[in-house]
Amino acid sequence: MKPIRFTVNGSPREVNCHPSKTLLDVLREDLNLTASKECCGKGECGSCSILVDKEVICSCLVLAGQAEGMDITTCEGVGLTANMDIVQEAFVSEGATQCGYCTPGLIVSSRAFLNSIEHIPSVSEIKTALGGNLCRCTGYAKIIRAVETAAKHQLENKGKLSLR
Amino acid sequence: MKAEAKNEKGNGGNTPFTWVGKRVRRIDGPEKVTGELKYMTDYQYEDMVWGKVLRAKYPHARIKEIHVEKAKSLPGVIAVLTHKDIPGFNGFGIVVPDQPVLCSDVVRCTGDAVALVAAETSEIAEQALGLVDVEYELLEVVSDPEKAMGKTSPQLHPDGNIHSHVKIKNGNVEDAFQEADLIIENTFYSPRQMHAFIETEGGWGKMDEEGFITIKCPGQYAYRDRMQIARALAYNPERIRVISSPIGGAFGGKDEITVQIYLALLAMHTNGRPVKIHYSREESVVAGMKRHPFKVQMKTAVKKDGTLLANRVRAVGDTGAYASLGGAVIALAIEHSCGPYKIPNVDLEGFCVYTNNGIAGAFRGFGVNQVCMAIETHMDMIAEKLGIDPVEIRKKNVYHQGEVSSMGHVVKSSVGTHKTLEVAENCDLWKNREKYKAEASEPWKKRGVSLATSFHGIGMGIGLPDYGAASIELLPEGKFKVAVGCEEIGGGNSTVYAQVAAEMLKCDISNIVVVQGDTSQTLDGGTVTASRSTYTGGRAVATAAPNMVSLLTETAAEMTGVVMEKIEWLPNRIVAAGETISYKRLFDYLYEHRRKTKVEGHFMLPKEKEEIKGSGGAPHHLYGYLTHVVMVEVDTLTGETDVLRVVSIPDAGKVINPQGLEGQTEGGAVMGIGYTLFEDVLIEGGYHKTRNFTDYIIPTIRETPIIETFPVEEAEESGPFGAKGIGEVVMIPIIAAIMSAIYDATGARIKHLPATPERIYNAIKQLKEQEAQPAR
Structure with a gap:
């Protein structure tokens, strides 16, 4: 089999697998990046969300062969416990994770959303951005708060917002 | 010893708390938000094999023959197992083990397992399933619980x-119905809700060279899972280790055995190679537990002044093909069918009925959801008919601590209903409801505001063992390892246990390590169900902590020769006559002297002495209470309903972690919205019409309303720091509150859930037709 090459979390990777294996399974099984989860296998739940360039996609709907040349960021690439991203910090401080199984997908979608804005988003904007990620534990209220908090910190860090 | 010793309940002293009652961040937060946490289904092993389960082809059929030869001869197949390969008892079930591990003679639902396969790859395993040839003789399908109760129905169990x-x-309902000024009678139907945990059922099984079996599989009671595995394998349970935490969501749906026995059976046939099973969502929908759909007939009698006189209830629950916890669900439903009220005359009965409609079992609320919607709708109807305020009529009828409930027993534990109603009537949404209702977003949209109250038993009730246990161990680096059987299901009990331990040991929470759900590391402390894990596990930790304080104080005295009275137990250290002794030094001393560094705490839950005759385990000693206020907006052109605001007012006793409590009230409210408005697993003739999240709609972030939480803290004396339970009641009264709010908005009473746009639209249409043709 021809090796498939792509970039994951900034590092070039090469895998030898059947080209019809899903990218999600490649990440989890071949690269041991298990933050991305399978929950529905149909692109309905967002638990397998990853960033490809600037776009959030469901990795369960991409085949390994299609990943050739992609620049992929998983939840692990957003941040690890030693260097958490502000959106991850906000999810912890606002209590936006419970069982945690959907959380990595939500972190990826939230990061992508925050990358695309330079203001503090309205609740409606957050709901649109995260509408594709299912969570059964939290009722989402604290997730909304976490994204607001992260947006504030992002603006502060960019020097565009001063909080007194 | 100068330490201000709190007693084992943690209630002593008036010291302000350092950790308890604070918005302490979840201790498992960082690993969860980075994805570093390994769930059981995340593990990988080089030499692994894949396991798959062959399901029944028909919802009800006799098995004539099972041919496995072709499947076995497929290259890459390692094992094909049937009922003949089960060394022990071929059955499981928490109360009555009536569900076969692998069916031998009859299949009773399409979730039934007939054979197991282990293979080199998932694809080969799947292919092998297709090569197992099962000869069936079709039997008549039982799909209606009411018909199933009749004599002419095929019988599914002996x-x-x-x-x-x-x-x-209790009392005499017939006489009361004669005396009544008003009688309300209705029939309610509730849906087959799916837990829809994000992590489907799955895990690992492995048998080592010595025959020791390890099962890594999310569950809600590792010790009971181990017992059920051992029974099926005819194996010494001491030679099985079950690791059951963490869990990617459960809500009761992983209380029963899921795949643990399959994993153990396959592991016996893979030459020591670890075997993995992980259900697809489609398989989880068919094979997994669901909430019991109920039919509830209720007749309620009341005096003109709003005093409840009598309640007659007949509830029928569809448990599907097997019992699991169905009997207990029906019993709890009946125990709660009169609400938190004192009704002197009651006649209540419930039936748990077998059908070929999948399998139903434990699910957050455990039967109370289905009956609360009936009694609270009746309360709303009565209030309206009698012209009494909905809060007043409830206040008038609720029982207080020390009063007699509708069950006829004296309620001895704390009761917060009245207080929750007071908070409800003073909250902004209720006080200003007319203003908010007038602010509908479109002329064809109507708003309604309503409230409902409910309660939920904490712990197991009479007749079942109910105890908590925890251990605390001093580790070499000077940290305390707190081990509790109750799994981290997502609700945040790990953080609660750390808070309780840190509070009582007077150390920083970072000095606490929590281990849960592992038969080799944690004591048997019962289930993570029944709203019990904060109360029971927290109390067990609070009971163990003083033992650690004693152990280390005595050790410090012995080490230094200072008398016990001069040993000071201070934050993060112990001081003996001015000399600071670190936890690490204490460990080293104990280790050098070959002494144990571990203590235990045990707690038996208080129980009522006398069971109410015929009740199947009622009453509970403890209940949690909650009132919900909601505002909905109904599109009268389409019947679509949005829940815009929710006020959740729980009485969970002392709140150990307000952020964790809000996590429950918010998550419960949204799960309740899904139950009321759109969730239902459709089964026709025994076959699932619902397959995945494409056709089973759970609330997304778009459905999240503004949710406020105002706890009233009626401290429960027996709980850790006064805490009770919270996990289930958070999703119960909201169901009835939404139903009444839809009525408030549109005039249409929905009695068949879910209240889909179609049902609401038709109800509004019917109402208009009635108005156009007034009765002559």
């Missing part, structure tokens, strides 16, 4: 189709 029948009678 004792018939009525798995259980509970009956509670």
